[in-house]
Amino acid sequence: MKFGEELQAWYRQHKRDLPWRETKDAYKIWLSEIILQQTRVEQGLPYYVRFVERFKNVVEFANAEEDDILHLWQGLGYYSRGRNMHKAARIVRDQYQGVFPVDYQTLITLPGIGEYTAAAISSFANDEAQAVLDGNVFRVLARYYGIETPINSTEGKKIFTAIAKENLDHKHPALYNQAIMDFGATHCKPKLPLCEFCMFRPSCYALSKGQVDQLPVKLKAKTSKDRYFNYFILKDNDRILMSKRGEGDVWQNLYEFPLLESNYSLSIPDVLSDEWFISCFGSDAELHVLQQQTKHILSHQNIYATFFEVRLKGDLIQKKSNWDYVFLKDLDKLAKHKLIFTFLERSNF
DNA sequence: AAAGCGGGGTC
DNA sequence: GACCCAGCTTT
CATH class of the missing domain: 3.90.79.10 (Nucleoside Triphosphate Pyrophosphohydrolase)
Structure with missing residues (x-):
């Protein structure tokens, strides 16, 4: 089996049941994706539930005050996400007749939506062939291919973007993207990855070289x-x-x-x-x-x-x-x- | 290219 | 204490 097929086979058995996976509603997918930026699923989940309950659609979201959004966001951190969501919602309300866009090119123009989130929403909501590249994907690819270029360098970003694109299953973009991210999150974890049960045992470069804990490489931030x-x-x-x-x-x-x-x-x-x-x-x-x-x-x-x-x-x-x-x-x-x-x-x- | 921006979990 | 998390924006 090819890389993407292996991942999808794994995903069918091990996928996590998450509420935003039961919908094709771009608004709800957007909510989940912004909430999950730099945030673990377990931490973001209750916030997602509260937001969809409080604002049924993007127009209701846009009609709220920024203070209301920040209040619901309270405790989640990176509050610019909340402020940018509010701006984005008003753009969708005022310029897109309240219909949430699902194409990558439009999505990426909205505040708070970068390359990852535009790829995620366009693939999940519309099966557009865009490969996601997040912390999970960086880790899986770095280990599988043994790439030592730092993932947070300009050079590294270029290399990983190219490989992510090559690996994308153009027939099943949504499924493939979900699969590689879930695999990274629950199996090819940062610490104590489950290599002994991994279907990539024969082909994983890092495992064969004993470099699993050395990859991915990341330039360290300066002190606080x-x-x-x-x-x-x-x-x-x-x-x-x-x-x-x-x-x-x-x-x-x-x-x-x-x-x-x-x-x-x-x-x-x-x-x-x-x-x-x-x-x-x-x-x-x-x-x-x-x-x-x-x-x-x-x-x-x-x-x-x-x-x-x-x-x-x-x-x-x-x-x-x-x-x-x-x-x-x-x-x-x-x-x-x-x-x-x-x-x-x-x-x- | 680098810095700024939260809060929580793991080991 | 170090590292990481379904990253984006500004400088």
Whole structure:
């Protein structure tokens, strides 16, 4: 059997039952594909269920506010996916009469849809002959053919794209794409792949050379940087002061508490004498630590967050334009990042 | 070509 | 602690 036929035979026996595989609806396939970018199936699945339940079609999705989308997205990470989906949905509503496109060339013009996702949607929804190339495919091909070129280099991308195209089963693009990705996800895994049960035992280059754990090769990212976030909880009766994050940093458009970032860990006297703090809250505010410094790890930075309660003597000196008092009972409705909603869960607000 | 962008799981 | 996940966008 040829490579693709072997994979499809394997797939018939081992495929995972996933809700987005029971439909040809491009909108639902799009939802699943964006959710699954850099995200494991188990983590994305409940989000997919909530999104299809809440928005039955792309027009309903487009008619929502960005805040609503981000709120449903809360906790999933890479929030630009949610923001881009919202933009894409409005383009489909306004320029494509609400009919979700299924051809690669149109799909790739939409925000948040790159080469992988355009290939996935066009093949799954329309059986267009486009080969997907994701982390699973990189790994399977690198091992099977013994390719040592780094998968995240320009050169590597070219090589793997060419091989992926050659291997695609043009008669069954959807089936083939699903098969190679599922195979990579559950069988040819990054760690402890199931080589002893593999139908490619006779032909896998990496296995024959004992290089399975060395492949694929990936250029390593540089180290994370440390940041110190000091959050201020200000209550005013049944309301609390919240801040919406802006552009050019993590967690864009998500809500949190007023924040002072510093280059090192701050003590209470440090904060009380900080110029920015005084300009907002005055020089006679009271400070209490509500939660000692906790570490929050992102893929590219380590955030050390401390939560302070602020008790004002008088009124707020200065209220930033992105700050607003929010009723405690409405706090649940805001889209917040993990650091914030975890703090709130642990408190008794 | 490289950096920025989350959160969670595995070993 | 290192690596990875159904990647995309910006610089």
